[in-house]
Amino acid sequence: MPPRPLEIGPAGHAAAQTIERIRTARGYSQRQLAARVTALGRPMTFTALSRIERTVRRCDIDDLVAIAAALGTTPQALLADTRAPSEVARVGER
Secondary structure, three states: OOOOOOOOOHHHHHHHHHHHHHOOOOOOOOOHHHHHHHOOOOOOOHHHHHHHOOOOOOHHHHHHHHHHHOOOOHHHHHHOOOOHHHHHHHOOOO
16 A cells, blocks of 8 residues: 655745745745755746645655755745744643
8 A cells, every 4th residue: 555645744835835925925836946945056937836835745845945045045034933922822821
C-alpha cells in the first residue's frame, strides 16, 4: 500500500497565504516567481507554486528557503503567524 500523504498543518497554511500575499505585493506572477526560484537553483514550475499557494502541495524546507530568497525575505517571515492576536490567544487556551 502506498504511503498516505501528510495533511498540511497550520504552519503550512500560514506560509502558503504569506507567500501569495508577498508575491502579489511584489508584483510577481506565479510564473515569474517560479522562474526566480529556478534561477536560484531550486527548479520549480508555476504549477508547483500554484499548488503550494492553494495548499494542494506541501512546501518542503528547501522550497521555503528558495521561495523566501526569491521574494527577498526570510523563511521566518514566511512562517510568521498571520492570524489576529485574539485567534492566537484562543489556540493557546486549548
